Amino acid sequence: MTPGQQKPGTHLKIEFLEAEVTFEGRTALHPLKLDLTGRRVGIIGLNGSGKTTFARLINGLTKPTKGSVSVNGRDTVTEAEAVNADAGFVFQSPQNQIILPILKDDIELGLKARGVAKADLAARTEEALSRLGIAHLAKRRAHELSGGELQLAALATVLATRPSLVILDEPTNQLDLQNRRRVAETIDALNEDVIAISHDLTVLASFERVLLFHDGRVVGDGPADDVIHQYEAMNR
Numbered sequence: 001m002t003p004g005q006q007k008p009g010t011h012l013k014i015e016f017l018e019a020e021v022t023f024e025g026r027t028a029l030h031p032l033k034l035d036l037t038g039r040r041v042g043i044i045g046l047n048g049s050g051k052t053t054f055a056r057l058i059n060g061l062t063k064p065t066k067g068s069v070s071v072n073g074r075d076t077v078t079e080a081e082a083v084n085a086d087a088g089f090v091f092q093s094p095q096n097q098i099i100l101p102i103l104k105d106d107i108e109l110g111l112k113a114r115g116v117a118k119a120d121l122a123a124r125t126e127e128a129l130s131r132l133g134i135a136h137l138a139k140r141r142a143h144e145l146s147g148g149e150l151q152l153a154a155l156a157t158v159l160a161t162r163p164s165l166v167i168l169d170e171p172t173n174q175l176d177l178q179n180r181r182r183v184a185e186t187i188d189a190l191n192e193d194v195i196a197i198s199h200d201l202t203v204l205a206s207f208e209r210v211l212l213f214h215d216g217r218v219v220g221d222g223p224a225d226d227v228i229h230q231y232e233a234m235n236r
């Protein structure tokens, strides 16, 4: 079966309704009203501008201090479990993604938690690892993997669960040229909707919509070329 539960042409609808996030009195995200329905949405902006905070709101990892966020009409706080099953999140630090010592066991744990039958666990795990060219890492200890291997492994753990939406927080930051290309191609080939934060502007070049964050606000929103150009002009 091809990954992704979405029918071609249908997309999740994500709505930010004046969502705001403050941490200890400091505003990380100013009240934001925004609809996202695209197949590929990219996010750029300087360090600390609010990109991760924005992305974490989408699957309820961070709760809005004020306002709300919904995915297909389901509130990310009050219906967190349903939202979470739809949206897979690949963390900026991949060591936060993998809990069990052995990679294969970790992926299987995630699948079991989503009700995948025991008989299918091995094949689903193998498929997710092969898709990223890392089947040979299945029985390795996660803490012994190199930074790039761990990043690919973290992506595999999420893809294995076949979410409708994949949220990627800097998926290529530790990767070499070959693996950057591999991850970029994997992202391009996904049937799932994708929201990707990246400082690697080549990853986002083919995205239909890119948001530019600055000081906790969306200051740019449009096709990749235009918004990347705006970002470069702001930081010249």
Ligand SMILES: Nc1ncnc2c1ncn2[C@@H]1O[C@H](COP(=O)(O)OP(=O)(O)OP(=O)(O)O)[C@@H](O)[C@H]1O
Pocket (backbone or CB within 6 Å): 023, 024, 027, 028, 045, 046, 047, 048, 049, 050, 051, 052, 053, 054, 092
């Ligand atoms: N859990 C937290 N507690 C306190 N402050 C936080 C927390 N998470 C984020 N912040 C602060 O909120 C602001 C936005 O952080 P965020 O992680 O969203 O930035 P970012 O755009 O993803 O940056 P980077 O490119 O460095 O990953 C920063 O000033 C950060 O220090």
Ligand SMILES: [Mg+2]
Pocket (backbone or CB within 6 Å): 051, 052, 053, 092, 169
């Ligand atoms: Mg971040």
